[in-house]
Amino acid sequence: MLNAERAPVTGKRVQLMATCLCDAFYDDVAAATVEVLEHLGVEVIFPEGQTCCGQPAFNGGDWVASRKVVRHTVKTFAGDEPVVVPSGSCAAMMFHGAVLEFENESDLPEVEALGRRTWELGDFIVNGLGVKTWPGKFAATVALHRACHTRGTGSIAAANLLLKSIVGVQVVEFGEVEQCCGFGGTFSVAFPNISTAMGALKLDHLRAAKPDILVSPDMSCMMHLTGLAAKEGQPIKAMHLAQVLRDALKAQ
Amino acid sequence: MRFQQFDQFAAELKADTRAAVYDGSKKGHEKRTKLLFDEYPDPNRLRHLAGEIKQHVIENLDTYLPAVEAKMKANGVQVHWAGTAEAANEAVLRIMRARGATKLVKAKTMVSEETELAAFLEKHGIEALETDLGEFIVQIDGDHPSHIVKPIIHKNRREIAQSFEREGLGAYNDDPATITQRARKFLRHKYLVADVGLTGANFVSAESGRMVLVTNEGNSRFCLAATKCHIAMIGIEKIVPRDYDLALFLNLLARSATAQELTVYTEFISGPKSPVQPDGPEVMHVIFVDNGRTEVLASTCREILRCIRCGACLNVCPVYRQASGHAYRSVYPGPVGAVLSPLLMGDKFPQKADLPKASSLCGACNEVCPVNIPIPDLLLRLRNRAKEENVPSPGTPPMGAWALLASQPLAWRASLLGGKLIDYVPTKLIPVPALQAWAAKRALPAWRGGEFRKWLKARRK
Numbered sequence: 092m093l094n095a096e097r098a099p100v101t102g103k104r105v106q107l108m109a110t111c112l113c114d115a116f117y118d119d120v121a122a123a124t125v126e127v128l129e130h131l132g133v134e135v136i137f138p139e140g141q142t143c144c145g146q147p148a149f150n151g152g153d154w155v156a157s158r159k160v161v162r163h164t165v166k167t168f169a170g171d172e173p174v175v176v177p178s179g180s181c182a183a184m185m186f187h188g189a190v191l192e193f194e195n196e197s198d199l200p201e202v203e204a205l206g207r208r209t210w211e212l213g214d215f216i217v218n219g220l221g222v223k224t225w226p227g228k229f230a231a232t233v234a235l236h237r238a239c240h241t242r243g244t245g246s247i248a249a250a251n252l253l254l255k256s257i258v259g260v261q262v263v264e265f266g267e268v269e270q271c272c273g274f275g276g277t278f279s280v281a282f283p284n285i286s287t288a289m290g291a292l293k294l295d296h297l298r299a300a301k302p303d304i305l306v307s308p309d310m311s312c313m314m315h316l317t318g319l320a321a322k323e324g325q326p327i328k329a330m331h332l333a334q335v336l337r338d339a340l341k342a343q
Numbered sequence: 344m345r346f347q348q349f350d351q352f353a354a355e356l357k358a359d360t361r362a363a364v365y366d367g368s369k370k371g372h373e374k375r376t377k378l379l380f381d382e383y384p385d386p387n388r389l390r391h392l393a394g395e396i397k398q399h400v401i402e403n404l405d406t407y408l409p410a411v412e413a414k415m416k417a418n419g420v421q422v423h424w425a426g427t428a429e430a431a432n433e434a435v436l437r438i439m440r441a442r443g444a445t446k447l448v449k450a451k452t453m454v455s456e457e458t459e460l461a462a463f464l465e466k467h468g469i470e471a472l473e474t475d476l477g478e479f480i481v482q483i484d485g486d487h488p489s490h491i492v493k494p495i496i497h498k499n500r501r502e503i504a505q506s507f508e509r510e511g512l513g514a515y516n517d518d519p520a521t522i523t524q525r526a527r528k529f530l531r532h533k534y535l536v537a538d539v540g541l542t543g544a545n546f547v548s549a550e551s552g553r554m555v556l557v558t559n560e561g562n563s564r565f566c567l568a569a570t571k572c573h574i575a576m577i578g579i580e581k582i583v584p585r586d587y588d589l590a591l592f593l594n595l596l597a598r599s600a601t602a603q604e605l606t607v608y609t610e611f612i613s614g615p616k617s618p619v620q621p622d623g624p625e626v627m628h629v630i631f632v633d634n635g636r637t638e639v640l641a642s643t644c645r646e647i648l649r650c651i652r653c654g655a656c657l658n659v660c661p662v663y664r665q666a667s668g669h670a671y672r673s674v675y676p677g678p679v680g681a682v683l684s685p686l687l688m689g690d691k692f693p694q695k696a697d698l699p700k701a702s703s704l705c706g707a708c709n710e711v712c713p714v715n716i717p718i719p720d721l722l723l724r725l726r727n728r729a730k731e732e733n734v735p736s737p738g739t740p741p742m743g744a745w746a747l748l749a750s751q752p753l754a755w756r757a758s759l760l761g762g763k764l765i766d767y768v769p770t771k772l773i774p775v776p777a778l779q780a781w782a783a784k785r786a787l788p789a790w791r792g793g794e795f796r797k798w799l800k801a802r803r804k
Contacts, residue, residue: 109795111749115762116788118795125799137799140752148742150704152726156746163750191720192727239705267369271661275703280780281347281738282701284354285665287784289703292661318785 097186097207100219104134106168108176108185108209111143112310120310123337124177124212130340131220135175140167144181146188150276154192161189165201173219174209177333179241179309185209211241213308213332217249223256227339230259234302236316238309239271246308250332254306257339265300267292274315290319297327305329346738346780349701353666360497364489364667367496368658372711374602375655383598393595394715397649400549400582401640407549407582408631414552415629418614423630428458431632435460435541435574436467438628442572444469444538448530450556450563451475452543453491453652454578454632456674457687460541472537474530474562476523483510489668489676492600492654497667530562540566540624544577544612545651546592550585553613554629557596557606564608573615573624579631580648592651595713599653635687644721647682649714656708656718662701671698678708682721696734699725740777759792766790 105128113121128135144164148157164185168174176182186206193199216222233254241247254260273279273289280286293316297305305327307313313329320327330338379386400407412422425431431454439447447469449455461482464471473482477494481487484506488494495503504517512525534540542563544554554575556563567573583592597603614620615627639648657663657677668676673684673695681702685695699722708718729736748754765773766789770782781787 113795114759115790115792118791118798121795122798125802137796139796142749142752142755143745145749147740148746150723150726151739151742152700152723152728152730152736153742153746154727154730156742159746160749167752188723191723239703239707242706242710269707271703271705271707273661273703275705277739277777278700278703279785280740280777281736282350282353282662283346283738283780283784284350285662285701286703288353288665289661290785314788315785318781318787321786322784 097210097219100173100215102172103132104136105173105175105215106136106138106170108141108144108168108174108181109137110176110178110181110310112314113177116314117310117331120177120331120333123331123333124175126340127212127216127333127336128175131216131222133220136172138167142167144176144184144189146181146184147276149184149188149192150278157192158196161193161202162198165198165205168205171208173215174205175212175215176209177212177308177331178311179211179238179244179246180311182209182211182214183240183244211244211246211308213249213253214244214246217252218245223252225253225257225336225339226343228258228342229335229339231303232261232263232301233304233306233335234263234265234297234300236272236305236307236309236312237268238307238312241308250306250308253332253336257335260335260339263300263302265302266296272312272315274311276311279315286315287319290315294320294327303328304335306332306335308332347697347700349666349670349697350738352670356667356670359499360667361665363499364497365664367490367493368660368664371493371602371658372655375599375658375711378602378604379598389591389595390713390715393591393713394649396583396588396591397651397714398646400584401580401645401648404579404582404640407584408579410549411547411552411582414549415614418552419617420552420614420627420629423628425630425632425634428632428634431458431576431630431634432460432463434630435576436464436469438572438574439464439469439539442538444572446533446537447471447539447541448474448534448537448566448570449541450543450558450566451478451494452541452576453674454543454576454634455541456488457634458576458632460576471541472530472533474533474566475558476526476560476562479526479530480506487669488674490654490657491652491675491677491679497669530565534565534569537570539572539574540570541574541576542566544575544581545596546589547577547582548584548586548589549582551613553586553611555589555593556610556612557593557608558610559601559603559607561608564610567610567612567624568622571624572626572628573612574628574630575612576630576632579633579636580650596651596653599655599711599713635689638689639683639686642686643724644682644686646716647679647686647718647721649716650679650683651714653713655711655713659707659711661705661707662703666701670701673698678702678718678722679716682718682725685725693729693732693734696725696729696732697736699723699729700736700739738776738780740775756793756796759796762790762792764790
């Protein structure tokens with residue numbers, strides 16, 4: 092469903108879409124993304140005018156509001172460099188969601204063009220740049236969360252490949268890995284009981300597997316799970332894939 | 344604070360019921376995955392192929408329906424068309440009255456749930472008995488099915504044993520084999536005295552006019568063998584082009600629905616008793632039912648008409664597992680129901696416009712669907728329709744102000760700095776319901792608005 096055909100990556104320059112969550116809460120994830128890309132010899136451009144991918148309103152059903160934000164995003168990310176996002180969900184919004192809500196709009200081709208250039212970070216590293224192993228060292232047992240909006244993309248296989256190639260990383264499996272964490276954007280606040288019950292189940296499975304760190308290609312799921320765990324008084328340690336890659340480099 | 348009625352229902356669900364639904368659906372999903380994905384070659388390609396075939400059918404119903412009618416008539420079947428649920432029920436009643444019949448035994452059919460046929464017939468003095476064990480239990484309890492394939496997934500055997508005791512079917516005994524034997528004994532006699540047997544159909548081949556029925560209990564076969572008249576009530580979307588296609592669909596349906604290679608009984612029904620076909624009922628009627636389907640066909644969600652009612656999307660759905668089928672207040676629960684039920688409401692769409700919101704849009708339903716229905720996309724389309732029709736949606740934050748900020752970079756950056764507020768002011772005092780709904784159950788991360796941009800600027804100096 093979420094597969095988008097993408098042009099092969101030729102140059103070594105990308106535009107970074109930091110995501111609104113990193114802009115507001117998780118600055119270190121965006122910073123790690125920059126450091127990881129620069130380590131690979133990629134020049135990172137950060138379009139200052141960027142805001143949000145438009146997903147909150149798209150999921151909430153307000154497509155008029157969402158299209159307004161997507162149009163702004165299309166304008167902000169003009170050019171032909173790949174757009175790299177440290178979030179499977181925002182990436183999917185660009186190559187799938189936005190295309191859906193623009194299907195009857197005259198500027199659909201511009202939206203589709205941005206979608207074809209947009210990559211989730213791990214997917215970009217492995218399938219865009221062809222990098223298959225990661226240097227450095229990171230001593231931890233990690234569990235990889237399958238962020239739902241990476242279904243049908245190369246992101247999870249890419250993250251797994253990179254994590255397993257790092258010296259010191261042990262990847263553990265856990266129960267019902269394909270099940271959602273319960274976030275779901277506006278769902279989390281309109282259906283709080285179901286949302287948190289789903290999250291609690293995910294936490295149970297994770298705790299049973301006893302990882303040191305939960306790793307995800309998406310901070311929205313992490314915000315939900317760490318927020319839930321903290322509220323219960325039993326915090327869990329979570330990191331974005333980019334942070335693990337960056338920290339592994341530091342230990343080189 | 345007002346939340347969705349659906350969410351409240353889930354919160355108040357009895358622990359027993361939730362456990363029964365959760366365990367039943369999880370087991371169903373895991374068995375299906377093993378059978379379909381570990382032991383069957385290239386199931387994803389088959390899912391896509393089946394989806395394309397059904398899409399082709401629903402987009403060409405105008406030619407397939409007359410073709411099926413012609414074939415069935417040639418096979419000796421009397422064909423009726425019903426635009427609405429009422430018309431479908433009336434057609435059954437008319438056939439019964441013309442025969443002077445007062446007793447009907449019925450197999451499980453979802454379309455008759457849609458039209459509430461059994462209740463309608465009872466009201467008109469006709470005994471209409473459910474013979475599928477699950478549906479029989481639902482009927483004696485005055486309950487509603489909560490799952491497309493496993494109607495009593497929400498009940499445990501102790502509750503069923505109590506119902507049997509109450510109905511005079513024997514002293515309390517919650518042994519499943521005993522319960523089944525008692526139902527069997529009770530129903531066996533009913534088949535013999537009934538005049539009419541009613542079934543649905545899982546597929547109808549346009550090539551031959553053949554109906555296909557799958558069951559595991561054999562009750563549909565009794566409905567056909569013991570009665571003189573067979574009525575099949577069939578949704579107009581049930582057609583496949585050729586007999587050959589049945590190989591694909593039967594393989595996918597049994598695996599997806601009940602994790603079986605094939606169901607125990609697979610019946611191919613061509614027509615009534617004839618010189619070349621000495622068994623079966625003397626008279627056969629088929630009632631093709633629209634009941635809102637042509638409206639769905641004209642909508643932007645027509646892909647939902649591909650559905651073959653396997654229930655795999657229910658079993659995998661994390662929201663269904665928490666909420667149970669009754670949370671959907673509809674004949675069709677789960678992800679497929681969240682799309683189909685509001686659509687089948689026609690003008691009364693707003694009454695069920697909350698259902699498409701009861702999803703985290705995780706996409707698991709699309710991954711398991713044997714006809715590859717893009718359910719999350721359809722849920723999103725219906726959310727948009729609800730917004731366009733101004734249907735109130737408790738708990739969904741308004742997006743106007745956010746869209747304004749997110750399309751003006753200067754305002755956005757200012758708000759990144761201003762957001763620091765949430766670190767200092769108790770959440771309860773910030774009049775944003777969405778924030779409060781979040782914070783009631785989840786801690787908020789520390790506000791770091793603008794920090795990344797500062798870091799990057801410093802790095803680039």
